Amino acid sequence: MIQVTHISKEFVSPKKYPGLKGAVKGLFSNEKVRKTAVDDISFHISEGEIVGYIGSNGAGKSTTIKMMTGILTPTTGQCLINGIDPSKNRMENAQNIGVVFGQRTQLWWDLPLSESFTILKEIYNVSEEDYKSRMDFLNEVLDLPEFFDRPVRTLSLGQRMRADLGAALIHNPKVLYLDEPTIGLDIVVKDKIRDAIRQINAQYRTTVILTTHDIGDIEELCSRIIIIDEGKKIYDGGLEELKNTYGAVRKVTMEVRRMERISEIDWENRLHANSSLFTVQTDSEKNLLTVSFDKNRIQVSDIISSVMEVSDVKDIQIQETELSEIVKAIYRHRI
Amino acid sequence: MQKLKRYGRLYRVLVSQFLKTILQSRVDFFIGLLGFFFTQIMGIAFLYLVFEQIPDLQGWTLDQLIFIYGFAQIPRGIDHLFTDNIWMVSWWMVIDGDFDRYMLRPMNVFFQVICEKLQPDALGELLVGMILIFLSISKGVLIVDAAHILCFFISVSAGAVIYTSIKLFFATIAFWVKQSGPFLQVAYNLADFAKYPTEIYSKGVRFLITWVIPFAFVAYLPASYFLIEKSALATIGLECLIALIFWIVAYSFFRYGISRYESAGN
Amino acid sequence: MKKFIRTYLPFASNELKRNMAYKGAFYLFTLCSLFGSFIQYYLWMAIYGSAQGAKLGSLTREEMVVYVFMSYVTSSLTMISVSRELGKDVVKGSVVMNLIKPIDYRLSLIAKGLGTMVYHFMMPGIFVWAGLEFYKWYALGLPVVNIGNLLLYVVSVIFSFFIYVLFDFCFGMIAFFTTYIFGMQMAKDALLSFLTGQLIPLSFFPEIVERLFEFLPFSSMVYTPVMIYLGKYGISELWFVLGRQLVWVVLLYLLGSLLWKQVTRRMIVLGG
Structure with a gap:
């Protein structure tokens, strides 16, 4: 389902100098600072897996996810998501994936939630029948009707996260990327979200990749984890195996x-x-x-x-x- | 064709959502319209006052200048109405990482940028432009026949494309420097030069607004086609060619810029 | 007095520092604002080229060059918006916070405006002015401005600054009634560019209109100082126009106090 081969991402930025003098110097100098955020990472993920992608802050988690979703173009290497290279066929790939970024909503801020879903239905070209059956399922696992008619900006963080998760799934994506899906949520809501992810995975065999700092997310959801640090992959394997080796x-x-x-x-x-x-x-x-x-x-x-x-x-x-x-x-x- | 239809439908859906939020603040809408309307009217009043003192300006009559001025507002207004969100890209979206969401949806990125917002303030510019053009027609300074009417529509569309291309080009710089607002602002303000006949400027300025940032092709040059017997090919034809070239350049640059996008948080 | 300065000087100096923090590409903005003057310059050159007489609206071609660029310098020094910040504070609701502080809110805004004025004097005021004088001397073969006119100009500009900020403070109170102050600003700027003489010297208007405009406070914001700079006033006229500026400072100050009292009282009653 997902084949990542030797991807690296390097960020180049002009060197900055302090102070007014530095600003002037910066205008004329051509010095660059290179930072390798992701360094030669490869892995393979099969259909229906739930994989935890973990690492400390700045380890390169988000950068990898962003390359897999098509936001960033890898400096070298390639990812194939369901046979599609997102940096070349961004739109085709976008039709196959769902994305939730914990800190940023993709919904229409000022509109009632229901309107967001109507728009997304059009964007992803979901047929009326599919939309109905999907919504029935999502309403059940995420309890959306509770706040379906309220403007997104009035939703609580937990409600918004459920809404975002629903919105990412409306087109039945083959792969679901979750970046910190439970950040800032209380325990009850966290449980609900985890439960929903499990159900979605079971029902539709959706492949799920999730980055998180919450060990609870990993223990409850993931059968496999990939750990990266300073841009390099340092562990890739089953959760039990990890516990057996290191634990x-x-x-x-x-x-x-x-x-x-x-x-x-x-x-x-x-x-x-x-x-x-x-x-x-x-x-x-x-x-x-x-x-x-x-x-x-x-x-x-x-x-x-x-x-x-x-x-x-x-x-x-x-x-x-x-x-x-x-x-x-x-x-x-x-x- | 199928694709075009789909995008047409998407545009309607997305824009109508935006209009819903706008309609909640009707007062703001009228105030904004008024602001742009006033700004343009002052420019006309200036011309009236000046022509109290002189019979013509390097061979141009007041009525002709007013037409050029009014005509310049139409492509500007069209572009302003439909693609105002490009400003947000240059100022905030790249640096904040808000651009991410365009990359995640199965739609053309440029299409997503422009259908996120309609700028009703632009109606002020369009209104002034239309009033001045009808005024010019009633005074009989324009050549009115089928060919010219057709060319009018072609010209304002091509002019709007030139505006959009220039905006897109300078906004794209943001993919390298994160915020390209100041660059865009400078380029955009150059358009003000095009409200008057280019003959009044020095060679350097004329070169700049004709060949580097081609605002002369948006207003003065095509306007002259409607005022005096000039060949359509040398004016409107050339304008279309310039529009096409600049669009291709700007859009390719934009596509390239997207591949350089770095998102936020690094 | 000493305490007064100690209280409000930080507002001015912080604003100056804030402005100075913008670097690099932001200098381009300055360039941008000069475009308008260059368009006017070329336009006037063409207009004088098409005119029969040597003088238009009582100004010669050379005087018009000075007028165009000095009105740019003058308006950048005097027309410094305080209503924008007032509007922002109203929308955020922080005006109420300012009411409980032991400072005069309006004076703090004016002090900030003063900081911006100093910045505009350095960037790009002084350069444009020096460039203009050099151009006058080098290309037009005219003497540079005489020191008396320059000093009187400076005095007049200071009055102008106060007239503008005091007026703009009154204007800014519109923010209590509409949220879209951007549109109002546009309309105001357009109207003022006309009434202040920024766009065209008031002497171009029919006499009756010119009289009317001179009667309004706006002519004192740009037109008066620039005409002083050009040495267009005799001694008695000079006292008159400077006196008129002073009168406007006082009147607008009183008007601002009155409106502020009314509006804040309303706000307190309505609970912000």
């Missing part, structure tokens, strides 16, 4: 009664593992013992039984590494 570390924290006896444990022997696979920390003031370990190699039960042999345990807590931690770690690793 294999698990933490067990126990409150023990007799801290002094903990040192008697022969960890390597009891856990049947080399000491590089776990770390042990103690906090004698609070009587806390924390063991971090690779869950693929070491059994939690081994740890607990070893401890219980020497001391009573008042409380046990087992923590999995959260996705946000993993993502953070990946960003940090790159820097």
